[in-house]
Amino acid sequence: MEVKEEREGEEWKVVLKEDQFNIKRQELGKEKDQNKEKRNNNQDNNSNGNSNNNSDKNNQGVKEETVTTRTELNLSGRDLKILSAVEKWGILGVGQLNNLVLGAGENEEERVRLIFNDTQKRDYWTRLYKRVEQLRQAGYLQAMHQPRVYLLTDKGHETLKQKGGARLRFFRNGISPHLVDHELLVAGAGMLIEAFLGYEARAVRERGEMKRGGWRPAPRRGIPDLWIVDPAMPKAVEVELHGKAQAEYQQIWSAYRLRLRGKGAVLYLTTMPDGVRTILAYARKCEADFIYVCDLKEFRQSFGRAPFEGFQEGRRLLLEPRLNPDKPVGRLIPPTQRVPALSPALLIQGGLTP
Numbered sequence: 001m002e003v004k005e006e007r008e009g010e011e012w013k014v015v016l017k018e019d020q021f022n023i024k025r026q027e028l029g030k031e032k033d034q035n036k037e038k039r040n041n042n043q044d045n046n047s048n049g050n051s052n053n054n055s056d057k058n059n060q061g062v063k064e065e066t067v068t069t070r071t072e073l074n075l076s077g078r079d080l081k082i083l084s085a086v087e088k089w090g091i092l093g094v095g096q097l098n099n100l101v102l103g104a105g106e107n108e109e110e111r112v113r114l115i116f117n118d119t120q121k122r123d124y125w126t127r128l129y130k131r132v133e134q135l136r137q138a139g140y141l142q143a144m145h146q147p148r149v150y151l152l153t154d155k156g157h158e159t160l161k162q163k164g165g166a167r168l169r170f171f172r173n174g175i176s177p178h179l180v181d182h183e184l185l186v187a188g189a190g191m192l193i194e195a196f197l198g199y200e201a202r203a204v205r206e207r208g209e210m211k212r213g214g215w216r217p218a219p220r221r222g223i224p225d226l227w228i229v230d231p232a233m234p235k236a237v238e239v240e241l242h243g244k245a246q247a248e249y250q251q252i253w254s255a256y257r258l259r260l261r262g263k264g265a266v267l268y269l270t271t272m273p274d275g276v277r278t279i280l281a282y283a284r285k286c287e288a289d290f291i292y293v294c295d296l297k298e299f300r301q302s303f304g305r306a307p308f309e310g311f312q313e314g315r316r317l318l319l320e321p322r323l324n325p326d327k328p329v330g331r332l333i334p335p336t337q338r339v340p341a342l343s344p345a346l347l348i349q350g351g352l353t354p
Contacts (some may be wrong), residue, residue: 073138075159082132083140083156084165089187089203090172091149091180093117094129096187101128111195112300116188119147142173145180185296186225186239189269193228193237196303198322200229201237224266228319234264235319239296241271246282253288260290265317267308268293276309284311292317 073079078101085100086092099114114123123129132150135141140156143149152171160166175183190201204227224236236256244252256266268279268291276293283291292308299306307316 073134073140075140075163078128079131079135079140080160080163080165082128082135083152083160084167086141086150086152087157087160087171088167089183089190091144091151091175091183092187093119093147093149093184094123094132095119096184096191097132097150098123098126098128099191108196108303112192112303115191115195116300117184144175145177149175149180149184151175182239182241185241185269185271189237189239189296189299190226192300192304193226193319196321197305197319199319202227202229228267232263234260236260236264236266238266238268239270240268240275240279243272243275243278246285249279249282250286253283253286253291256290257288262290265290265292265308267317267319269296269299270294271296280309280311 081100082097085097089096095114095117099111102111102114132141135156136143136150138155139153140159141150142153144151151173153173157166157171186203190203193199193201204223204225225239226237228235228237253266260266266288268275270276270279270293272278276295279291279293283289283293289310289312292310294306294308304319305321307318309316
């Protein structure tokens with residue numbers, strides 16, 4: 001290509017003189033593409049009996065492929081496991097969904113990170129996340145808020161019923177933004193209890209019960225965030241992010257007193273800076289000897305083995321890994337007995353090394 005420079009006054013101009021050979025080659029290329037397009041149009045007309053051009057055919061193919069991806073999926077056993085987990089816990093985050101594919105032999109710290117939905121950028125690059133998005137596009141799941149949390153849909157729940165995997169008659173189909181953090185922690189605590197301690201934990205949402213017209217605030221108390229299944233020694237688990245007034249705690253604990261009838265305990269997991277001391281002080285005033293409290297951070301770091309403190313000094317409850325299904329869940333430690341040390345980070349003063 002020749003470049004010719006001309007000067008007019010003080011301005012410089014660069015004039016590009018196109019090569020005749022290049023122009024001719026471009027014209028031949030266009031003619032070749034037009035002939036190819038005509039042949040494609042003739043083939044499409046013969047096979048489909050219409051006169052749509054080739055570009056319309058391509059666009060139609062893209063639309064059909066998109067619709068197929070969003071509405072038709074061959075569900076695998078892992079897909080049903082994802083739907084069942086979302087049904088059970090109500091909502092799950094990206095990290096918690098990724099935890100579903102990890103086995104017991106995986107790194108414990110990594111599993112706990114995912115269980116409590118401490119997501120990182122790499123969690124959005126996994127094959128499972130891509131599959132979850134396909135399930136969402138197909139209408140089995142719905143995504144809400146940012147960062148995303150996933151809930152079940154009517155289609156997803158109906159599929160579980162058809163496959164015999166539905167656990168609940170009703171399912172959660174919406175959540176307010178101010179409840180997201182609490183519900184993710186509730187799901188994380190329940191998943192940790194099942195994964196590392198071997199107990200069955202059932203999610204029971206305190207703020208709502210299914211009534212005609214949808215979810216509404218529940219008037220009754222004594223409904224925990226989690227319920228540890230054990231006929232001999234039942235446990236209710238409350239995840240406490242914000243404190244309540246003493247009168248409200250007294251009302252809640254009166255309902256628990258009637259429900260437990262002296263045969264169980266209520267375990268509080270709190271994130272408040274002074275939550276353990278505050279809740280135990282209220283329990284002491286209300287004479288609620290079935291209340292035990294543990295800091296959620298310690299509970300997480302110890303993989304669920306941190307002791308729950310009672311209001312009586314030295315009285316604690318431990319959730320030990322359950323090897324025997326017939327063994328009661330948890331062990332009460334009387335005030336006269338020392339608590340075994342769990343780890344250097346959670347060493348209790350005066351504890352004995354196991």
